[in-house]
Amino acid sequence: MDQADPRRRIPRTNDLLALPAVGQARTRLNESVIRDLVRQVQEQARRGELPPGQVEPTLIAALEARHATTLQPVLNATGVIVHTNLGRAPLSAGAVDALVAASGYVDVELNLADGSRSRRGAGARSALLAACPAAEDALVVNNGAAALVLATTAFAAGREVVVSRGELVEIGAGFRLTDLMESTGARLREVGTTNRTHLQDYARVLGPDTGCILKVHPSNFRVDGFTSAVSLRELSPLARANAVPLVADLGSGLLAPDPHLPDEPDVASALAAGADVVIASGDKLMGGPQAGLLLGRKEIIERLARHPLARAVRADKLALAALEATVAGAEPPVVQSLHADVGQLRRRTDRLAGALGVPVVPHDGRVGGGGAPGFPLPGWALRLPEGLAVLLRTGDPAVLPRVHDGSCLVDLRCIPAADDDRVLEAIRRALANLDLADAGRAG
Numbered sequence: 001m002d003q004a005d006p007r008r009r010i011p012r013t014n015d016l017l018a019l020p021a022v023g024q025a026r027t028r029l030n031e032s033v034i035r036d037l038v039r040q041v042q043e044q045a046r047r048g049e050l051p052p053g054q055v056e057p058t059l060i061a062a063l064e065a066r067h068a069t070t071l072q073p074v075l076n077a078t079g080v081i082v083h084t085n086l087g088r089a090p091l092s093a094g095a096v097d098a099l100v101a102a103s104g105y106v107d108v109e110l111n112l113a114d115g116s117r118s119r120r121g122a123g124a125r126s127a128l129l130a131a132c133p134a135a136e137d138a139l140v141v142n143n144g145a146a147a148l149v150l151a152t153t154a155f156a157a158g159r160e161v162v163v164s165r166g167e168l169v170e171i172g173a174g175f176r177l178t179d180l181m182e183s184t185g186a187r188l189r190e191v192g193t194t195n196r197t198h199l200q201d202y203a204r205v206l207g208p209d210t211g212c213i214l215k216v217h218p219s220n221f222r223v224d225g226f227t228s229a230v231s232l233r234e235l236s237p238l239a240r241a242n243a244v245p246l247v248a249d250l251g252s253g254l255l256a257p258d259p260h261l262p263d264e265p266d267v268a269s270a271l272a273a274g275a276d277v278v279i280a281s282g283d284k285l286m287g288g289p290q291a292g293l294l295l296g297r298k299e300i301i302e303r304l305a306r307h308p309l310a311r312a313v314r315a316d317k318l319a320l321a322a323l324e325a326t327v328a329g330a331e332p333p334v335v336q337s338l339h340a341d342v343g344q345l346r347r348r349t350d351r352l353a354g355a356l357g358v359p360v361v362p363h364d365g366r367v368g369g370g371g372a373p374g375f376p377l378p379g380w381a382l383r384l385p386e387g388l389a390v391l392l393r394t395g396d397p398a399v400l401p402r403v404h405d406g407s408c409l410v411d412l413r414c415i416p417a418a419d420d421d422r423v424l425e426a427i428r429r430a431l432a433n434l435d436l437a438d439a440g441r442a443g
């Protein structure tokens with residue numbers, strides 16, 4: 001490298017590390033992340049991709065853009081409310097406050113009055129019992145799958161779980177309830193056929209080897225036509241007579257019936273129908289953090305709480321805090337999106353369409369991975385060129401539209417009205433970039 005080589009003018013590592021901007025970044029990022037960024041920017045300059053004079057400002061911009069987490073907030077314009085790839089339920093403002101409050105030391109397992117150890121998550125438990133008086137007791141674990149593993153292990157390890165063939169569901173990404181339950185050492189005793197199961201089918205197999213009877217709500221599909229299933233109400237006397245627990249895995253997590261979703265089961269009704277324990281998720285229709293809820297008869301819940309596996313699947317303080325705030329707080333975003341007024345959705349969509357000069361088309365939202373398969377939520381979408389989708393996804397803020405039938409559709413159902421203008425600006429920028437790209441191709 002001779003004296004005139006511009007690479008000699010690349011700022012040295014120590015000089016860059018001494019910049020005030022680096023000092024500020026140290027409050028958010030650790031030394032090795034910062035040094036990596038410094039090295040990357042210097043490398044760019046060494047390869048001649050960056051003039052030496054640009055090293056400093058480029059590093060400062062890179063430090064500002066780098067957050068301690070690489071998870072990016074996304075504006076969900078798909079119309080799918082419980083979107084698994086977007087982390088399911090967005091939390092309510094109250095739940096976010098609760099998360100922040102619980103982020104330091106908290107009395108999650110301590111009685112401050114007398115200094116003794118207390119029951120973990122007592123607040124979340126009380127909130128659940130207040131919201132669902134039909135339950136005598138409640139236990140919160142990591143997620144619905146963990147709740148199912150705990151119940152299956154505690155009731156039926158080395159024995160049989162009796163379940164209808166029509167309810168052996170796969171809940172997404174190749175994840176099957178059958179595999180999950182068999183991993184606990186329980187044997188599945190399938191009864192009935194895919195489309196029809198009768199009470200007699202259950203009665204015939206119950207015996208000394210039965211650990212529990214399981215009813216699963218097939219939350220992501222529906223069988224129509226010549227079908228029959230046995231209700232919890234019919235199964236309950238059979239379970240009682242054989243002294244085996246009746247477990248209902250509802251999946252979605254409504255604590256009480258929702259008139260908007262007439263076919264969606266809820267915890268209170270399942271308990272009233274005779275289930276001994278009901279399993280539900282915290283981050284589907286309940287609209288809270290990831291959590292598995294077990295609600296039901298006192299002695300059954302206590303048995304589950306005492307099982308050694310309960311310790312391995314216990315909920316963390318952040319989930320407990322957010323769950324309590326969701327159950328006791330104002331309507332979470334999931335419920336607001338579900339109940340969104342269609343006239344108001346139309347007005348919001350029309351305003352953006354007018355500002356952008358693009359058409360509005362009818363578009364059904366969906367509940368999503370959370371339940372109510374096939375239940376349409378009529379609404380509207382902006383119809384945009386398909387090529388816009390990638391620009392929206394990779395923009396700032398990131399917007400996830402639905403790509404369908406050669407169009408890019410933007411549905412405002414799952415977007416807070418306060419964010420409409422951010423969506424508008426994101427689309428404007430993406431349209432401008434699309435024009436540039438098109439002009440580039442044409443030229």
Ligand SMILES: *Cc1c(COP(=O)(O)O)cnc(C)c1O
Nearest residue numbers: 143144145171217219250251281
């Ligand atoms: C979603 C679901 C589960 C799993 O719950 P997670 O909270 O996702 O672990 C179990 N059973 C049913 C019926 C479900 O729909």
